[in-house]
Amino acid sequence: MKKIGCPVCSNPLSVRAARGRKSNKPFIMLVCDRDARHFRGFITYQEFVKEVMEKTEGKRDISQK
Numbered sequence: 001m002k003k004i005g006c007p008v009c010s011n012p013l014s015v016r017a018a019r020g021r022k023s024n025k026p027f028i029m030l031v032c033d034r035d036a037r038h039f040r041g042f043i044t045y046q047e048f049v050k051e052v053m054e055k056t057e058g059k060r061d062i063s064q065k
């Protein structure tokens with residue numbers, strides 16, 4: 001996957017899979033590795049989320065009850 005840089009410090013953003021607490025829908029979070037306050041992006045388009053989750057299988061961080 002192509003690396004995306006943080007708009008603040010140009011550090012590569014890390015991609016994390018998470019799940020909405022209320023909706024329980026999975027989403028992808030893009031966050032700056034250096035400081036999460038720099039950039040945080042949320043992708044909720046389900047087709048894309050599914051695809052990314054399959055790629056990141058094994059190292060995903062999904063909080064489940």
Ligand SMILES: [Zn+2]
Pocket residue numbers: 006007008009010011032033034035038039
């Ligand atoms: Zn940054």
